[in-house]
Amino acid sequence: MQQIPVSLLTLVAGVLITLFSLWVGQHHSLLPMQASEQAPLVDGFFNVMMTIATALFVVVEGTILIFLVMFRRRKGDETDGPPIEGNLPLEVFWTAIPTIIVLGLGIYSVDVYSRMGGLESGGHNHTPVHVAHQMPGSAIAATLSDGSEVTPANNPDIGIGAGAKEQGKTADLVVDVTGMQFAWIFNYPDSGVTAGELHVPVGADVQLNLASTDVIHSFWVPQFRLKQDAIPGIPTKLRFVATQVGTYPVVCTELCGGYHGSMRSQVVVHTPEEYESWLTENRIAQQQQELQQAVAVNPAELSVSEFLAPYVRNMGIVNGQLSMVNSK
Amino acid sequence: MTLEIPRNQPPGKEATIVVSGTTHHHPEAWKWYHYFTFNVDHKVIGIQYLVTAFLFYLIGGLMAVAMRAELATPDADLLDPNLYNAFMTNHGTIMIFLWIVPSAIGGFGNFLVPLMVGARDMAFPKLNAIAFWLNPPAGLLILASFFFGGSQSGWTAYPPLSLVTAPIAQSLWILAIVLVGTSSILGSLNFVVTILFMKVPSMKWDQLPLFCWAILATSVLALLSTPVLAAGLVLLLFDLNFGTSFFKPDAGGNVVIYQHLFWFYSHPAVYLMILPIFGIMSEVIPVHARKPIFGYKAIAYSSLAICVVGLFVWVHHMFTSGTPGWMRMFFTISTLIVAVPTGVKIFGWVATLWGGKIRFTSAMLFAIGLLMMFVMGGLSGVTMGTAPFDVHVHDTYYVVAHFHYVLFGGSVFGIYAGIYHWFPKITGRMMNETLGRIHFILTFIGTNLTFLPMHELGLQGMPRRVAMYDPQFTHLNEICTIGAYILGISVIPFTINALWSWIGGKQAGDNPWNALTLEWTTSSPPAIENWEVLPVVSHGPYEYGHDVQPLAATEAST
Ligand code: HEM
Ligand SMILES: [Cu+2]
Ligand SMILES: [Cu+2]
Helix, strand or coil: CCCCCHHHHHHHHHHHHHHHHHHHHHHCCCCCCCCECHHHHHHHHHHHHHHHHHHHHHHHHHHHHHHHHHCECCCCCCCCCCCCCCCHHHHHHHHHHHHHHHHHHHHHHHHHHHHHCCCCCCCCCCCCCCCCCCCCCCHHHCCHHHHHHHCCCCCCCEEECCCCCCCCCCCCEEEEEEEECCEEEEEECCCCEEECCEEEECCCEEEEEEEECCCCEEEEEHHHCEEEEEECCECEEEEEEECCCEEEEEEECCCCCCCHHHCEEEEEEECHHHHHHHHHHHHHHHHHHHHHHHHHCCHHHCCHHHHHHHHHHHHCCCHHHHHHHHHC | CCCCCCCCCCCCCCCCCEECCEECCCCCCCCHHHHHCCCCCHHHHHHHHHHHHHHHHHHHHHHHHHHHHHCCCCCCCCCCHHHHHHHHHHHHHHHHHHHHHHHHHHHHHHHHHHHHHCCCCCCCHHHHHHHHHCHHHHHHHHHHHHHHCCCCCCCCCCCCHHHHCCHHHHHHHHHHHHHHHHHHHHHHHHHHHHHHHCCCCCCCHHHCCHHHHHHHHHHHHHHHHHHHHHHHHHHHHHHHHCCCCCCCHHHCCCHHHHHHHHHHHHHHHHHHHHHHHHHHHHHHHHHHHCCCCCCHHHHHHHHHHHHHHHHHCHHHHCCCCCCCHHHHHHHHHHHHHHHHHHHHHHHHHHHHHCCCCECCCHHHHHHHHHHHHHHHHHHHHHHHHCHHHHHHHCCEHHHHHHHHHHHHHHHHHHHHHHHHHHHHHHHCECCCHHHHHHHHHHHHHHHHHHHHHHHHHHHHCCECCCCCCCHHHHHHHHHHHHHHHHHHHHHHHHHHHHHHHHHHCCECCCCCCCCCCHHHHCCCCCECCECCCCCCCCCCCCCCCCCCCCCCHHHHCC
16 A cells, blocks of 8 residues: 555546546436427536536545544544644635636536526516406415416516527417416417417427416426426416427426325427327317307306316316315 | 623622522522523523424424325325425424524524633523523414414415415414524524623634634524514515505515515525534534644634625525526526535535544534535535526425435534533533434434435426325335434434433533533533633634643633
8 A cells, every 4th residue: 555656546536536427427317308408408517517516425425434434543542633723725725626616517507597598588578467366265266267367478577588599589389377276277379279288399489478376386397307487476488499209297396285296287299290180179179168158158157166177187187186176 | 882791700709690680699500490490591591492492303303204104105195285284384494493593503502602702601691591482482383373274385485375375374383483583683692792792801713612603603694684584474474464465466466575585584594504503513523533623714714704695695596486587697606606615614624534533422423424414415505506407406306305415414413413512511421322323323324315315306306395296206205204214213312312311321520522612611510600710711722632731610710
């Protein structure tokens, strides 16, 4: 041991740790699959952080463990260690290194964030949204007939906007998303379709305008790496391009009441043809429904569960659950 | 500006502390029942804080175990989801406001600060007692809220949710937090004055123990941020009960303003929890490694730096909420910067180990455990400080994993380290080391088993604060739940150890660890006014390896 110079050992350790960290950064497989244009950006950034974090983790924890073994008290040794109180170069070194790392990460995150669309300044539409319902004892009593008034202004300021490629263009598809205890309602203003799941064509530049009728909800698709709160009274947006055909979970991540955990839906990413046929099918079906309803009832007089009933099928909410929600 | 502060008087003259408003003869030592009274002795108050906080820790811990039992399966089959949320909310609240903060600041701070600076008591003893006695009613209010459904909106109490679920319980909850907030303001004021004005004159500023620096920074932070929380909560209380609409979106209120007010306090609150613990670390490690603390100044100043920068990072809790882009970037950078002073401390402690003669006492084991866990919690914290990645993991189990690494690994381990370290001073008796080791091993394994898998859960898509989850996450959740049971069991050896040692442990002597800070110069447990004659400081608090004798109180007579 004594013959090998310490600097050489350090060097070897350094190289090994670097290689190991680089490997971990690429192969941790902690994240779910990528299904949006933003996902690779976020993942790339995470992998860099993962690499740095692994290296720091191994170095610091390793040092602690080595010290614990090397400098354990031997039996019968009641003396103190050497009175080393500080070492300026060393202290400057370990203040400077983290500073450089975090500033680097800071700059990198600004870059990633602007490419994701997080820094897009947004439109100039400051019209406050009018949330029409009274806030009664229970938020669930919000009358859904006012839904139209909740629809956010066309281009909310807050949220994730157009990414690098879509900057300056209007979105291909705009969907109004309304969060309510404990469901998401997706409304396609161009085609009048309303659904309990989000359907989008792959490759299209989609803008969600998020609103909430009662409490704060948060719209998250883990495979998209995107999340944005739906805030009552403040319109927000989330713009993305889905890159993989498939079905992914939509999760509510802001505590919104007892059944927050069951506020789950799906986003179905179709091929463009499939999407067209889904749209057509639903447009026809819902027009017929509306015709009947217009004659029979005024939606304002419907109870929540009556109003929701047509959507419940789509949303995959079991009946029991809905009645639980309503019985509150 | 001159401030009339009761300074330490020369021995013999007016040195009696004030009990119940009159100077009088006090008994030689406090009897057990004095601990249940409005006693103004800082040591009694410190013990009152510690014991009460530990009781709340057990209650909060039971709630945690109940939650984990519920989460062993994907469905809400054990607890009603609303009850789950009430447990979740009050678990968080109790752990933060009635366990970590009161034990670390109130308990250790009160017991140690006067002893460490060579004072006979805190600057304002009665205020001190009042500050403590605000805590039990706060705890009772929280427990009482369960009769009204329990507040269910998380410890963050975001409106509108907090305005529409269980209004009576929510009001009780708010009153409880306002009480502990008031307690914390009064306590902080007392600490600042005590440290600034009551230090023995022979102690230079660079001889002030690092624990006192930490408490000073903590107190300043508490004084600056707590009133803002109080303001936010009082407005919420008005919305709930008196028809105002500060946070009601349908009546022109703004729900995001609440979040700003809340996090302006509650982010610094994490430093309120961790800074005193850092102080404990800086006391425990040098003694048991027999080395001077490495970089005294850097550690002291980094507490102050954390205190300042910590006030400018709160929006990182709101990256996915209603904040404009520029704000997200500003707060990304400031959040990342706060990692630097924290890192400085970690490196300082690690370097203190270098060349030491490390004794693996229970206190040291917990201190090392903290060091190892905090590295993990710190690294995950940095990742979340960056807006682009936080957008993915915000409000998921990744966050739960992170803050339990920081709060459990970073705070509870430190509190335990402190208890094992100062128990001989507090009670005059040693704790049992074997039980201490069992306690440590169970805690260390339990903590990692419970919280490590949560990182993956969050990254994969499990949101937090849910009583039911997607079945794909069952397996990892089972592991977490097993870990939680182990953690639950881990408090048993500790409780037995503490009670048993207190009654019949080995006599400790004045200075069982051969430590150099002033609290070890008095008897164990310390006499009622701390010293017969006040000590004179002739060396720094951490001069291990130098040829110094531990200060004896008698040395001090001049
Ligand atoms: C002193 C130590 C602890 C502290 C300071 C602490 C703190 C917290 C806080 C602040 C929350 C968030 C509550 C909220 O979002 O409103 C929380 C949630 C939770 N804690 Fe703890 N906790 C501690 C110990 C534990 C232990 C030992 C366990 C498990 C055995 C545990 C399990 C949980 C769980 C399951 C949640 C719910 C997470 C969620 O759904 O967001 N905690 N804790
Ligand atoms: Cu929701
Ligand atoms: Cu929710």
